[in-house]
Amino acid sequence: MSNTAPTIKIQEKEAWTLGTLVISTKLFLGYPRIMVEEGLTAGWMIVLIGTVLSLFAWNGVMALMRKYPGQSLGQIYKITLGKIFGGLVNGLHLTIAFATCLIYMVQFYETICLYVLEGTPKWALVLLFTGLMILGAWFGVIPIARVSVLSFYPVLAAVSTVLILTLGEMNPYYLLPIGGSGAGNILRHGVINLSASIEVIFLPFLTPYLDFDLIALKRAGRSAILCSGVYFALVTLGYTMLFSLPAGLEYLTPFFQISRMAQISLDFQRLEMIFVLAWTFCVFARLAASLSFMSILAKSFTAKIPYRRLAVIFGLTVGLLAYFSEEGSHWAPIVVMWLHSYSFLIVFGLPLLAFGVHVLKNAGKKKVDPVENQI
């Protein structure tokens, strides 16, 4: 009951809304475009395949978590792979979080500059994004999770409204041929699309901040993947049906373009700015969550530097890199594609590796009673 950090931890609902929010922010960037690029008219199938596979991958992560109840994934890596390799793996997670955070910031301020506030100085937007990101992380991951609960339904409503308002403009014939770029291609990209849900890995790393057991954690992650997957699929479907393929390959803002099509009367043809409120809010929360996650992860390397100082250091680094990176629109898509193609191997592959090591280490030992092993 003092004026320090909140005493009540993250609840299950907050965890899954946080997971959904951090995963689904990419919906407002180029994600639907990537899906359409990879699957053509069947991009939505890639989303669905990716979502289903992510659920399996999540189960794998949770299988590892069950072996070490009460421990965060970062600690489990250290226990199973040793201090050095475990630290290296945590470092990889940190790198991915850093890269995604940087990419998001660059892409978003470019989007804002291009479509929302044309001609706004870059420094002003970077300052705004960096400032809010650091402030968000300063308050901690628990308030971010609470904010994600509060913003979840309005954002959901905003996305649904856009889809409903554009229903009249959608042309189902644009979904043909239903096979898109071919079954093999779709399957391959479906597997790669596991990367769409990598942010769910935030949750097992945040175990010390969670107020619930592993069963609820599994449920929270599953809900986050499912919820964002369904919305990814719906938006990709809508995007495919709204724009014919050549026009559909937009760089930054497929969802923004979709929302431009929303109209409720002849007079109100331009409603997209209302939706800016929802998706920029998502971005702020996403950036703050990333920064908070990075700081928590970095804290496992160096206990001496306080969390808030780490948040400021990382935040300023991201902000400065974003500001000084010239022509972000050139290199950002390359990094995005790299992350999209390979990040799932690190995020979901390494827990499997750790699980394998755990099995090998305990091969000769007597099995532990699973009931006793539960939290």
Next chain:
Amino acid sequence: MRKDKIDHHLEKNRAYFNKLYHLPKNRDIVIREFRMGLNHKTEAFLAYFDGMVDSGAIIEGILKPLLNMDRPQNGKINPERIKEQVLVSNEVEIGENWKDTVAGVNYGMVAILIDGCNQSVLVDVKGWEHRPVSQPEVEQVIHGPLEAFNETLRTNIVLIRKAIRNENLVTEILEVGRRSRTSVAVMYMSDLVSPELLAQVKKRVASISADYVGGAGVLEQFIEDHPWMLFPQFLSTERPDRSAAFLMEGKVVIILDGNPTALIAPATLLSLLHSPEDYYLRLPYGNFIRILRLIAMIIAVVTPAFYLSIATHHQEMIPTDFLISLAQAREQVPFPTIVEIILMEISFELIREAGVRVPGIIGNTIGIVGALILGQATVQANMVSPILIIVVAITGLASYSIPNYELGFALREIRFIYTLAAAFFGFLGISATLFFTLMVLSSKESFGVPYLTPLAPNFKSSPDRLTRGPVWSMERRPEYLHPQGTRRQSKISRGWVISRPARRFGHQTPEKKGD
């Protein structure tokens, strides 16, 4: 040097008393010397503050019995005997030392010092002038009780006790102010309140080390968690019925003597948005008001920011015809929209402040005249556009619908931040400020209770959040208060539905046998 022990010799006590109270300079203290008993042998004196006591009660209850009392057979006057057999008063205490005696006199008691006794007798005959119980002025309702607290602590406690006739309602009296020694009543339901919450409240009140704590607002600032936070962390109310309702939830009510306002701890944002009338009115009406109030809150905060965003950054949202008329209206205005808004908002705040400060009917007149004439004149002088007058007026009206005065303040202040953010970044600025606001609110706690609960984090409680459920469904106390008992009414609170078919008469189903 201040001594604490009362002397046996009356002369010494009298001299010390004179010194203590700066007599004869100090003219509002009365010393009445007399000889006790029918034989008039024992000297004594009464001391009290003029105006703080009931003179009639002194004559009838103290002087007459003391003047007419019999001298005991052993010749010694015993204060205990005076307390038990002589004085005609319902509250008599023995002052063991000067500290007790002085504290009693300072709080409207009469001190009797008797020659040969090293104790004083303190008689409670408080009788100062006070405002009678009147109608609430800030939290007015159409349905519901029309009583409000006044400046007398005792009356305020009684008003609550009248509403909760339960032996578990406990009133602890603490003291704040090293020099003012103001009484603070901490009220709670002993069988409901969380012991940690109560201990925290008492600890904070008792720890105040200041000469004078003059008002509930000052006390609030001494014991709140986050002094720099814009939003209030206590719910202040002038209504005994509201205080009683919160006590029954397991909250703590703090009343400072001399203040017509009770502080309720802990406070959440939703509790500040609720009004007693929400519950007194039937469900559909109560919820209608709540939804209206929520809309009003949003309007009060973001309307100028929205107008500014649309007019400055996102003109494409405005239908063409309206855009043309807007441009025409602004054609003659020499200032940018942000200057217009700030100008009008400050004018509106000035009118509001003047209306509150100027007494009586002139205040209302200033409000009306100010709003009408100033608005009309500024438009005619082409200082602001007519649309802006509409925006400011709607915003002002909406901010009046906020039931809590302090929350209204917070929203008024935050409106300026939103407006400035919108001036720089349009909707992006609004979104950024909203994010910041929610981050601040969700990171704060009032006495360990998250400020945005039960929205986030979620706790089990009755259906009473943004809207409320039927009164018979309010079965649980809010779990975020960690009350000693969570259930506040039976699963079937409307006993009569048991004898009727459940489907016809609402959602409650009769309990099965053996439940």
